[in-house]
Amino acid sequence: MKLKIRTGFGYDVHQLQEGLDFWLGGIKIPHTHGALGHSDADVLVHVICDALLGAANMRDIGFHFSDKDPQYKGIDSKILLKEVIHLLALEGYEIGNIDSTICLQEPKVNPHIPAMKSCLAQVMGIPEQDISIKATTTEHLGFVGKKEGVAAFATVLIIKQ
Numbered sequence: 329m330k331l332k333i334r335t336g337f338g339y340d341v342h343q344l345q346e347g348l349d350f351w352l353g354g355i356k357i358p359h360t361h362g363a364l365g366h367s368d369a370d371v372l373v374h375v376i377c378d379a380l381l382g383a384a385n386m387r388d389i390g391f392h393f394s395d396k397d398p399q400y401k402g403i404d405s406k407i408l409l410k411e412v413i414h415l416l417a418l419e420g421y422e423i424g425n426i427d428s429t430i431c432l433q434e435p436k437v438n439p440h441i442p443a444m445k446s447c448l449a450q451v452m453g454i455p456e457q458d459i460s461i462k463a464t465t466t467e468h469l470g471f472v473g474k475k476e477g478v479a480a481f482a483t484v485l486i487i488k489q
């Protein structure tokens with residue numbers, strides 16, 4: 329059978345609000361503010377889900393896990409990611425690699441990246457070396473720079489043998 333390789337892309341934004349838990353890359357980041365959302369609002373996990381679903385042409389995270397559905401209220405996004413991996417596996421797809429960027433003015437994300445990689449590798453059942461996480465500020469420009477929100481981007485390759 330022919331080897332099939334497909335690419336996918338994900339983008340997401342969440343508002344930041346004072347006093348909320350800040351879930352990012354599957355772990356809780358110590359900070360005065362956290363991301364607002366129907367789930368735990370983990371923007372990195374959401375873009376990875378969207379990139380994987382996009383690569384398989386299986387719509388997006390909101391299509392599978394509606395933000396109107398009370399069963400997903402406050403849900404750990406890692407549960408959604410596991411379900412996405414399962415949906416792809418049913419179609420015969422495995423993950424090749426993931427590359428991502430988090431856009432956040434503060435706090436510094438870099439010290440947390442090893443813990444995020446380790447957590448997400450475990451959730452997805454893939455080696456850490458197949459997950460790249462990068463972080464950037466936006467030099468105080470725009471909603472990220474003004475600390476009003478957090479954004480993330482991800483690209484993935486998926487493979488069907």
Ligand SMILES: [Zn+2]
Pocket residue numbers: 340341342365369370371374
């Ligand atoms: Zn989201």
